[in-house]
Amino acid sequence: MRKKCVISLVGSICLLLVALVLMTAYAKATPIEEPIKLNAVSFIATKTHTAKTFIEWIEMVNERAGGKMKIKFLGGPEVIPAREQVEALRTGVVDISISPIAYHSKIVPACIAWALSKDTPWEERKSGFFEHMSKLYEKANIHLLAEIGKGAEMYFFLNKEIKTLRELRGLKIRTIPTVATLLDKLGCKGVTIPRGDIYVAMERGLIDGFLSPPSLVIDLGQHEVTKCFVDHGFLVSVIVFGVNLDTWNSLPKDMQDLLSQTAEEIERIDYPRYFEIEAKAKERLVELGVKKIEFSPEDIKRFYAIVYESFSADLDRADPKNGSILKRLIIHKVGEGR
Template sequence: MERRTLVRAAAALLATGLAGGAAAQEVTLRLVSAFAENGIYVQRLQPWIQKFNAEGKGLLQINFIGGPRAIPTFEVGNAVKTGVVDLAMSTGAFYTNVMPEADFLKLTQVPIAEQRRNGAWEAINQVWNEKGNMQYLGRMVENQPFHIYVNKPVSKPDLTGLKIRITPVYRDFFQALNANVITTAPGEVYTALERGVVDGYGWPIGGIFDLNWQEKTKYRIDPGFYDAEVSLVMNLPAYRKLTPQQRDFLQKQVLALEGENTFWTKYAADEAARQEKAGIQAIRFDAASSKAFVDKAYQVAWASAEKQSPDVAKRFKPLFAPK
């Protein structure tokens, strides 16, 4: 009887150990968004998280913590770097306080699929690993040019006398156009426009309706420039703790998310039409001025990048350029 009891006890302990081992295999990653939860980027990410969790049961899960109300926009990068959270959906412009090179991602002129083929993705990760304590997982937004939105008409690429809200994305370019620049978080722009603190702002083609900025916007300057980059980044130690199986699953899911990036081309066209319908007029320059405008945007940005981090800029520039 005593022997039988010991066998049963040993079996119970073994079962408990096996169950504990199985449970320990599943890892939950904490994810935060640098963008508002009601915005298009989070809306696009939510179905992906649901699919991720459904297919990753027993292996890998994501716990979406929230947007800027959880962690302020410009603190998200440091939260990833220090491991306060495991994952973030953000844009490089929002974590230049962690690593200035993050802003260089706006200068990519080839899609993420090509970046993975031509070595750009690996080059980015070498820098992100070393300087940001991050793993650059993948890019979920492409084909979203930035524009200048203003409440006063301009007849040429010159912003003299205008107060323009910026992020690091376009600080140097707008200053080169003689603007007076003001940095604010996205959540403060509506009030700044309403009170006349700013005369306009830089923003991608999409997303202004999510923030109701169309109510305070009269003009959009065309053409667009750069490419809005929204990506998933991960704390490097957390990434390295994953098993090979978990990493493979994570990469598979990120590649699936990138595979949906064709959405953004149509979205850009739809948003331009929506802006027109809302009364936002497009300001267009002649062909020569338009080309000079875009050329200047890239010349100023690369010059700034080369001054800030010459080795990284030299490495990135040929990989980011179209062939």
């Protein structure tokens, strides 16, 4: 009896060992599925609200992907210079990036249409504006995912106090491609310098002013070299979330859906938040000694007429066919109240 028990025990141990060997062999033969890895960069420093919103979205995606996909944030312009990031995205050096439409005029000339629109991101999706713009970006090998920053308009920040629209004439203003025509029509002298050089240029009098959302002026400490700002915003600061089109097409449908859904979520989260941030930033600027300038009703009307005429003319020159389509899809135009 005892002998039978021993034999039975030995048999059980042998079966267990065989099972372990088979399980090990199966595990080796079946590799663990690695998550899809994507990398992302921001055109602007991580301490800014824009970059923080981008990182917030990345964390949202990573959490909901359940280990199936992971986006790694590489950093800001210290990783890839800001103006080189669009080309890096287009060619697949990076998978995802955020950048302002000011950097996109060469690859999607009709992007200037955003400068004419006061519509919310979801209004632009509903009207067909976003869909049409997406098709244009696809031709540049970029999948358009989202837009943020529409609550942040550009304002004139100056180191010389003015009272009227006419006094903008002759001032040296830091320029970017999207505002070159506008500055010319206002009689300003456009000066091309990197964003990072604005502080020193203002300090040394190389420029008399620049355009920026108020919150960014505080984030970058530029209020220290600024005397006043003209409290009439324009040119919504549209920041585009883009995915390399080849990368996008390689993703499984559920991961594409995740990126799209979370992108639309961050649009709705960030839009009202931007308005609140910019309103508080303007109050803070005044507290810091930066004077708020308001034009007369006549000057305000003329100012916004020039803004619309300038951007509309730029769009007509850049891409008349698509420009005409996009203009018709805009519900609320710049200069109109909301």
